[in-house]
Amino acid sequence: MWTVPPSGKQMRFLLLFSRQGKLRLQKWFTVLSDRDKRKIIRDLTQMVLSRPPKACNFLPWRDLKIVYRRYASLYFCCGLEQDDNELLTLDILHRYVELLDQYFGNVCELDIIFNFEKAYFILDEFVIGGEVQETSKASVAKSIEEAESLQETMEEYLSKPTY
Numbered sequence: 240m241w242t243v244p245p246s247g248k249q250m251r252f253l254l255l256f257s258r259q260g261k262l263r264l265q266k267w268f269t270v271l272s273d274r275d276k277r278k279i280i281r282d283l284t285q286m287v288l289s290r291p292p293k294a295c296n297f298l299p300w301r302d303l304k305i306v307y308r309r310y311a312s313l314y315f316c317c318g319l320e321q322d323d324n325e326l327l328t329l330d331i332l333h334r335y336v337e338l339l340d341q342y343f344g345n346v347c348e349l350d351i352i353f354n355f356e357k358a359y360f361i362l363d364e365f366v367i368g369g370e371v372q373e374t375s376k377a378s379v380a381k382s383i384e385e386a387e388s389l390q391e392t393m394e395e396y397l398s399k400p401t402y
Contacts (some may be wrong), residue, residue, distance in 0.1 A: 249369030
């Protein structure tokens with residue numbers, strides 16, 4: 240198990256988009272207008288997709304550092320403060336993919352498309368406010384399992400007729 244050093248630093252956003260430039264998931268950890276979000280998404284998608292496959296996964300952009308990684312047909316892209324650790328961010332992205340793989344069993348783009356609420360839930364169990372809160376895959380998996388169990392119990396309760 241690895242640990243994250245405490246800091247006042249945080250991710251500004253996390254974006255998942257396809258090789259075709261379709262946005263699949265977005266999580267913003269700072270307040271921005273919808274117009275600014277659309278511009279960031281458009282700019283970063285074009286910039287990352289136009290890079291050669293062997294290029295470095297770190298980019299300077301405005302006042303941020305962009306860290307991205309491609310897994311199968313999806314790009315996972317983070318915006319960071321200038322003094323944040325890029326390698327740690329790559330580890331965070333990889334851990335998120337591992338958690339998605341653990342839940343979905345070899346996650347693919349369709350899993351994100353059709354179960355986006357689960358992808359957001361897994362991210363929220365792992366990262367809060369742009370900072371990693373739980374590094375243990377077992378702890379996150381246990382939280383997800385408990386939430387699923389509670390949801391099933393509620394669905395059973397609500398489906399019973401009341402007399």
